[in-house]
Amino acid sequence: MRRAARSRLSTALLLAPPLAFLIVLFALPLGRVLQGSVFAPAFTLDHYARMWTVPVYGRVFWITLKISLLTTLCCVLLGYLAAYFLASVRPRTRQVLLLCVIVPFFLSVLVRNYIWMILLQKTGLLNQALGRLGLIHTPLDLMYNETGVLIAMVNMLLPYMIFPVLSSLLAIPPELRQASASLGGGSLRTFWRVTLPLSLPGLAAGGLLVFIVALGFFITPALLGGPKQMMISNLIEFSVRQVLNWPFAFALANTLLMGTLLLYFGYIRLLGGRMPRTGFP
Amino acid sequence: MTRLPRKLRRVVATAALGTLGGAVLLFLAVPVLSVIPMSFSSSMVFELIPRDPGLNQYRRFFSSPEWMAVLGRSFQVALGTTVVATTMGTLAALGLRRLRGPRRAVLEALLIAPRIVPSIVLAVALYFVFSQAGLVGTISGLVLAHSVLAFPFVVVLVGSALQSLDPSLEEASRSLGGNPPRTFLRVTLPQIRLAVLGSALFAFNVSFDEVVVTLFISGVRTKTLPVKVWDAILYEITPILPAISTVIIVASVLLLTPLLLARRSP
Numbered sequence: 331m332r333r334a335a336r337s338r339l340s341t342a343l344l345l346a347p348p349l350a351f352l353i354v355l356f357a358l359p360l361g362r363v364l365q366g367s368v369f370a371p372a373f374t375l376d377h378y379a380r381m382w383t384v385p386v387y388g389r390v391f392w393i394t395l396k397i398s399l400l401t402t403l404c405c406v407l408l409g410y411l412a413a414y415f416l417a418s419v420r421p422r423t424r425q426v427l428l429l430c431v432i433v434p435f436f437l438s439v440l441v442r443n444y445i446w447m448i449l450l451q452k453t454g455l456l457n458q459a460l461g462r463l464g465l466i467h468t469p470l471d472l473m474y475n476e477t478g479v480l481i482a483m484v485n486m487l488l489p490y491m492i493f494p495v496l497s498s499l500l501a502i503p504p505e506l507r508q509a510s511a512s513l514g515g516g517s518l519r520t521f522w523r524v525t526l527p528l529s530l531p532g533l534a535a536g537g538l539l540v541f542i543v544a545l546g547f548f549i550t551p552a553l554l555g556g557p558k559q560m561m562i563s564n565l566i567e568f569s570v571r572q573v574l575n576w577p578f579a580f581a582l583a584n585t586l587l588m589g590t591l592l593l594y595f596g597y598i599r600l601l602g603g604r605m606p607r608t609g610f611p
Numbered sequence: 612m613t614r615l616p617r618k619l620r621r622v623v624a625t626a627a628l629g630t631l632g633g634a635v636l637l638f639l640a641v642p643v644l645s646v647i648p649m650s651f652s653s654s655m656v657f658e659l660i661p662r663d664p665g666l667n668q669y670r671r672f673f674s675s676p677e678w679m680a681v682l683g684r685s686f687q688v689a690l691g692t693t694v695v696a697t698t699m700g701t702l703a704a705l706g707l708r709r710l711r712g713p714r715r716a717v718l719e720a721l722l723i724a725p726r727i728v729p730s731i732v733l734a735v736a737l738y739f740v741f742s743q744a745g746l747v748g749t750i751s752g753l754v755l756a757h758s759v760l761a762f763p764f765v766v767v768l769v770g771s772a773l774q775s776l777d778p779s780l781e782e783a784s785r786s787l788g789g790n791p792p793r794t795f796l797r798v799t800l801p802q803i804r805l806a807v808l809g810s811a812l813f814a815f816n817v818s819f820d821e822v823v824v825t826l827f828i829s830g831v832r833t834k835t836l837p838v839k840v841w842d843a844i845l846y847e848i849t850p851i852l853p854a855i856s857t858v859i860i861v862a863s864v865l866l867l868t869p870l871l872l873a874r875r876s877p
Contacts, residue, residue, distance in 0.1 A: 337709070340791055344706035348699040348722070348762070355759045356725055359736035366739070408635045415632020418625075429871075430636040434643055436867050438820040440837050441856040444844055445642040448649070448853070455645065488639055517624060546729025548823050553844060563731040563823075570735055570827070583732045594727050 360587070367580035377581035387565070394561040397479060397551070398544035404484045405540045409491030410533060416492070417499040435489040443553050446482040447473065450554070478554035486550065487543060491536040498532025499525070531600065538597045542590055562586050643860065650853040668854030678839070678855070684750070685819055685836040691754035692761055692818035697811045699758065700765025705795075707766070708773050726763040730823040733759070738827040748830025756824050761814035768813065772806030773799075809870050816866050820859075 367377055381387050412431075416424050434442065449455050450472040457469040472478055502525060510520040548563035555561075560568070562582060569579035651664040672678050703722050707715060725733065737756050738747065746752030776799070784794040800807075822837045829838050836859070843852060 341706055341709040344702050344709070345718075348703035348706070351699050352721065352725075352759070352762070355737070355755055356733075357721075359740040360728070360732070362739055363732065363736045408638075411628075412632050412635035412639075415628050415635075418628065427636060430640045432871065433864070434639055436816065437643065437863050438837065438856075438859050440820065440822050440840060440844075441646070441859050442642045444840070444852060444856060445646050447844070449641070449645065485638060485642065488635070517621065542727075546731060548729075548731050563729065566731050566735060567826075570738065576739070579735055583735045586729055587732045590727065590729055590732075 363580045363583050363587070366577055367584045370577040377577045378585070380578060381581060381585065390560055390562060390565045393559060394545060397476065397483070397559065397561060398541050398547075400476075400480055401483045401487060401544045402537050402541045404480065405487050405491040406533065406537050408484065409488050409536060409540075410495055410529075412488070413492050413495035413499055416496050431489050431492050434485075439486065439549055442486060443482055443549050446478070446485065447553055450478050450481065473554055474556040476555070476559060479551050479559050482550045482554050483544060483547060487540045490539045490543060494532040494536040494539070495529060496532075498529045502528045535597065535600050538593065538600060542593045542597065545590060545593075546586060646853055646856050646860065650857040668851050669858075671851050672854050672858065678836075681834050681836045681839045684833060688750060688753045688757060688835060689815045689818040691750070692757040693811050693815045695754060695758040696761035696765050696814040696817075697807060700762050700810060700814075701769050701807055703762075703766050704769040704773055705799075707770060722766045723763045725759050730760070734824040734827040737824060741828050747828050748833050750833060752828055753825060753833065753835065754818075756828055757818035757821055758814075760821060760824065761817040764813045764817065765810040768810040769803060769806050772803040776802055812866050812870060816863055819862065819866075 368375065370377065381391070416427060419427065447454075451457075452469045452471070452473075454472070456472060457466070460466045461469065472481070506524050506528070507520055510524045511517070515523065546563055547561060548567065551559045551561045551564055552567075555564075563586070566579050566582045566586070569575045569582065650668055651666070707719060707722065710718060733756075737759075741747045741752050741756075746755070780802075781794055781798050784798045785791075789797065820837060821835075822841055825835050825838050826841065829835060834842070836855075840852065840855060840859075843849060
């Protein structure tokens with residue numbers, strides 16, 4: 331009896347500092363965002379209504395969804411291709427090739443965005459190369475538009491797609507494919523009937539994760555997009571730092587937060603109720 | 612249509628898969644591969660292969676008092692973050708391990724939450740609260756904010772190390788009369804040492820790279836390296852930036868190599 335009480339006390343002592351830390355610096359500030367979005371100072375939903383009634387803001391939501399969906403689509407296609415390739419090579423080769431995925435994943439997001447600016451600008455390296463090869467005569471507009479934002483976002487979000495797909499592909503017992511082949515299934519048929527269905531959970535989890543992270547992107551649309559590629563995050567920054575409209579920024583931030591959390595619960599369910607435990611999301 | 616022999620079709624399919632898959636991997640590696648040669652350029656025009664390679668940009672960076680000041684500040688903030696986030700995260704992981712059932716699931720979700728919340732939302736929230744508390748533009752404000760962001764990584768990394776621990780060793784220590792702090796220091800900590808160290812490196816890296824939250828709460832006087840780079844990208848594209856980018860990349864690689872090595876040898 332005394333031992334159980336002492337054990338409970340030490341658990342509480344261990345958890346008290348981090349919980350206090352998170353409550354003060356995380357939960358309460360987010361609570362203030364929620365509060366500030368509906369009390370300004372009396373209760374009102376006007377700031378939420380403005381998001382839908384003012385056409386400019388409605389457009390920002392539409393652009394955010396469109397860019398995030400297109401990014402997810404590209405990541406699904408390219409990510410599956412890369413993961414399938416990685417799953418098909420020998421384990422040692424895979425370890426080396428995986429560095430292409432892991433190393434950029436850990437590098438500064440800002441630096442990677444900046445590099446894409448250098449590569450994609452009018453006098454940038456890609457245009458220089460295409461011009462020298464005689465493929466184009468006038469430089470292509472690859473930046474300050476949707477193309478630039480998509481290229482950089484897909485580049486940054488592909489690892490989120492490759493890791494879950496690769497692990498679901500590697501989890502498929504090779505005997506299944508051999509069985510399909512020995513029963514006369516061609517390699518394409520084996521892919522459609524065996525490999526693809528079994529890797530679908532990884533594909534769905536990766537796709538949803540890419541979409542969730544894409545919704546909150548800030549740096550890429552700010553640096554590689556034009557005024558027409560303003561996403562929700564950029565509108566929030568604009569409202570706070572340029573026009574100082576706090577209640578509206580709070581309403582936007584809260585909408586983004588709620589959307590993200592809702593989708594994240596879907597993601598957890600997709601993983602079968604487990605929280606992702608690895609170093610990767 | 613004649614069907615190709617089975618073996619030839621397989622070769623073609625493998626070659627196609629290798630080319631396409633390899634192209635995607637190359638696309639991922641492009642940013643890292645291109646910045647390093649660019650940083651050795653000495654001209655004002657960007658060149659992938661510098662015509663007149665040299666260390667001019669590096670010299671300019673390391674001799675600029677302005678850039679050195681932000682670099683020093685970034686180190687200071689990242690070190691503070693490492694201490695706060697690693698301590699808090701390790702405590703949380705140790706406490707979490709003692710819980711079971713739904714209580715544990717709820718708490719775990721809360722502890723990992725700062726990683727799920729979009730950084731812009733946290734930036735606005737902390738900016739608002741910090742400006743009331745007088746923490747905007749202070750080193751301690753930056754350390755606290757970065758620690759919130761780095762915290763979940765520590766919980767996850769140390770938590771998974773604790774999960775693979777054999778509880779009978781700790782029980783043995785207790786039954787031999789070791790009190791809880793002694794058991795922790797002599798039995799538990801040595802076994803999770805690597806994970807704690809790894810998560811400390813991770814926390815340092817999170818802080819050293821943080822842009823969005825820092826942009827809001829750093830003010831004019833306490834800019835960090837990424838915020839100064841952000842300003843330079845937006846307002847004064849200079850050829851010094853590839854050199855700085857290379858320095859940041861090399862620093863991250865140096866920090867994370869031990870982590871990658873540890874990952875490979877279980």
